[in-house]
Amino acid sequence: MVTWFGRRPQRNEAPRLSARGALQPTEKVDISSLAPGVQHFLGQAAYCELGEFESLARAVATAPNLAVKEGLSAAAGRTLSKHHGLITEIRRRGHDPATEMAPFVASLDEFRRNTSGADWHELLLSCYLAGGLLEDFFIRLSDGLPRDIGPRVAQLLGENSGTDVLVHELQTAIENDVELGSRLAMWGRRLVGDTLLVARSAMPATDPGTDSTAGPGAAAEARIEPVFTELIAAHTRRMDGLGLTA
């Protein structure tokens, strides 16, 4: 049984496989062998959090009242802290944050543009659903990082994101406006596709694997699939919690 939320216990018996290492068929989804290098991970996760911060800051600026603005500003602050925590990790390893984030700018900026939404509620839903999915994903992926950094990053990303205010605002709006609810349900369904593509791009593009009958990449895909099933399940729970049909 794979637990998605929270950290898996550290297991010494699960050696990290190289990208081209022999695939050990197992019931347990081991993401370690699918994890990118540390620098790739940190750069992409850091730029993801920065983008999430920018979206939240835009939600702050356009909030309909002061109490919500205040709550969102706290969420923006928490997201920015996670970003800066990842930046600190990049610097600690002697690298330049801008250089490390640069490879991910074009695709993640396009993702933000595509998921910025037509109004404040769509923006809020994007922040909640895409932010939640990607945070879950990077926490999961951090399992495959070296032990001197993986657990620290998982703890950082797992800290409370202050999204209660987003959930509350969305729930209230959906309860009071059936039409908005069905529009947001459609928006949520569209978001998950775009967001999963971002997550997919954090993993190896192809992996020849060892299963010659299934062709190149099939082995990696087979290992990735359960992870995405988990991500989608968590997404569905978020949608349900808002009263939206996933």
Add this chain to the structure above:
Amino acid sequence: MVTWFGRRPQRNEAPRLSARGALQPTEKVDISSLAPGVQHFLGQAAYCELGEFESLARAVATAPNLAVKEGLSAAAGRTLSKHHGLITEIRRRGHDPATEMAPFVASLDEFRRNTSGADWHELLLSCYLAGGLLEDFFIRLSDGLPRDIGPRVAQLLGENSGTDVLVHELQTAIENDVELGSRLAMWGRRLVGDTLLVARSAMPATDPGTDSTAGPGAAAEARIEPVFTELIAAHTRRMDGLGLTA
């Protein structure tokens, strides 16, 4: 000699005068008697910092490159921390942040709109000059707050705002573009007027004072004037530092 930057030493011999208390003519500018009540101060300063954060977040979102974006995000984070520090003070006193900030929303939002600038460099200059002036001002004003809160607020507001990146970006742009420099000089001159009006609104609107020959308010104005002279001097130093004529 009044020192504007940094805290004046706490002096027990300077009793806080009520707004209508007898004016003690003195060489030393004592802002204590001009300070608003604690709740007024905290609400206005907190919303000021939130507005400054929103401006910086917009500068982050529109930054021309990743290194600058990263530096600005740190400045935005520091400003947001100050805002949340003031929110904590409001909550500590048993008040609701939204209620306390509400009276200042209309005027400060208009101020932000008027000073948002026509492009990224004007926005940056606004963040630096208006943010700096108002922060100086609230630090100065905090001298008049009760001792169980004034020094703590002054320390909070006096923390490094991370504006080095703004100065560096503006200096570089001004050095490389004479036309931009003269446009920004004009913008800086316009900013200071709008910003001083915000500062003025944090002080008592009128004060009958004790000088009957000069008419109502004259005594208060006489005490306020030196404070504004200091604010303008600090503003001029900031302009000079950028290579702009104030």
